[in-house]
Amino acid sequence: MKFGTKAIHAGVAPDPSTGAIMTPIFQTSTYVQKSPGDHQGFEYSRTHNPTRTALQQNLAALENGKHGLCFSSGLGAIDAIIKLLQPGDEVISTNDLYGGSYRIFTKVFERYGIKFHFVSMDDPATIETYINERTRLIWAETPTNPMMNIIDIAGIGAVAKKHKVMFAVDNTFATPFLQNPLDMGADIVMHSVTKYLGGHSDVVMGAIIVNDDQLAEQLAFIQNACGATPGPQDCFLVLRGIKTLHIRMERHCQNGKTIAAFLKNHPKVEKVYWPGFEDHPNHEIAKSQMRDFGGMISFTLKGNDMKDAIKVLENLKLFALAESLGGVESLSGHPASMTHASIPKEEREKVGLVDSLIRLSVGIEDADDLKEDLRNALNMI
Numbered sequence: 244m245k246f247g248t249k250a251i252h253a254g255v256a257p258d259p260s261t262g263a264i265m266t267p268i269f270q271t272s273t274y275v276q277k278s279p280g281d282h283q284g285f286e287y288s289r290t291h292n293p294t295r296t297a298l299q300q301n302l303a304a305l306e307n308g309k310h311g312l313c314f315s316s317g318l319g320a321i322d323a324i325i326k327l328l329q330p331g332d333e334v335i336s337t338n339d340l341y342g343g344s345y346r347i348f349t350k351v352f353e354r355y356g357i358k359f360h361f362v363s364m365d366d367p368a369t370i371e372t373y374i375n376e377r378t379r380l381i382w383a384e385t386p387t388n389p390m391m392n393i394i395d396i397a398g399i400g401a402v403a404k405k406h407k408v409m410f411a412v413d414n415t416f417a418t419p420f421l422q423n424p425l426d427m428g429a430d431i432v433m434h435s436v437t438k439y440l441g442g443h444s445d446v447v448m449g450a451i452i453v454n455d456d457q458l459a460e461q462l463a464f465i466q467n468a469c470g471a472t473p474g475p476q477d478c479f480l481v482l483r484g485i486k487t488l489h490i491r492m493e494r495h496c497q498n499g500k501t502i503a504a505f506l507k508n509h510p511k512v513e514k515v516y517w518p519g520f521e522d523h524p525n526h527e528i529a530k531s532q533m534r535d536f537g538g539m540i541s542f543t544l545k546g547n548d549m550k551d552a553i554k555v556l557e558n559l560k561l562f563a564l565a566e567s568l569g570g571v572e573s574l575s576g577h578p579a580s581m582t583h584a585s586i587p588k589e590e591r592e593k594v595g596l597v598d599s600l601i602r603l604s605v606g607i608e609d610a611d612d613l614k615e616d617l618r619n620a621l622n623m624i
């Protein structure tokens with residue numbers, strides 16, 4: 244089955260009791276048993292819920308994986324993955340990553356004796372120098388947030404396989420429409436479903452997709468034992484959102500390309516970060532592992548003045564100033580003071596996350612209106 248068909252049909256079947264074509268919202272905490280243990284696969288909704296099961300199967304199909312697991316947030320999903328590890332284990336993570344991921348790694352799991360190395364993943368060969376007998380997991384995000392670096396998934400997958408280390412990819416920015424890490428050697432795909440998968444800025448949710456049966460079983464154990472599961476209403480909303488994922492992504496990519504080109508030619512803009520540019524340092528890898536380049540763009544201003552960046556953000560009307568991304572409506576953000584404020588300034592600046600950096604999540608509005616909005620706001624500085 245092709246992607247657009249899977250988005251609409253995978254995991255979803257008419258409800259056997261009524262014929263309802265849409266998956267019902269099974270708003271129930273528990274299920275009646277005929278006699279102890281005699282049930283239809285559902286005992287308690289933390290463990291299983293039919294609305295969640297439909298979504299989990301749908302997500303697994305979109306990522307070409309066997310097993311999907313949903314969590315009450317993207318961070319809930321990351322929490323479950325790190326709980327596969329033991330004190331003393333080591334993780335190699337990209338140094339250019341979502342601020343909340345950095346926070347849970349350093350502020351929560353380092354306290355439990357797990358060691359994290361934050362490294363540049365531009366070249367898979369350099370990762371090998373950090374691998375030792377305690378390394379259990381490689382953590383990558385691509386495109387990275389907010390610098391839009393591209394990490395070679397197949398290259399890192401090969402290193403991980405050689406050293407028998409698990410390899411997890413946070414695929415939130417690309418979505419399964421643009422890239423499928425499991426096909427390129429990743430063992431675990433993680434999503435903040437909150438973003439493009441939900442797509443309408445009305446749900447917070449996370450997901451994990453894997454192929455390995457044993458790994459799926461361990462994660463399902465953690466999902467149930469630790470309890471960060473989403474409710475059925477949220478699962479329904481995401482199932483509904485995913486039905487248009489392929490259409491939305493096409494427009495996000497088209498608008499992304501238009502806005503990236505507009506910014507690149509603007510006299511007040513210093514640098515534009517978008518993997519679709521031929522002079523992007525890893526453009527060739529982006530071209531080989533992604534189907535298109537997405538709608539996430541970051542840019543800096545000439546003079547690198549934080550005050551100018553804030554003025555632009557205050558004057559944007561369509562690009563609402565808000566955390567998050569991936570919804571149908573365009574959003575703007577100031578990573579240094581918002582999403583990435585928990586990363587120390589020296590760490591931030593090492594990867595180019597300077598004070599004037601503005602991040603855009605280009606929505607699916609008319610591109611002419613989005614350009615006009617940016618033109619007006621940039622004129623104010």
Ligand SMILES: *Cc1c(COP(=O)(O)O)cnc(C)c1O
Pocket residue numbers: 316317318319341343344384388413415416434435436437438447448449
């Ligand atoms: C938002 C985000 C997360 C965290 O997900 P939540 O749903 O907010 O908990 C993780 N990784 C990336 C890349 C994100 O953008």
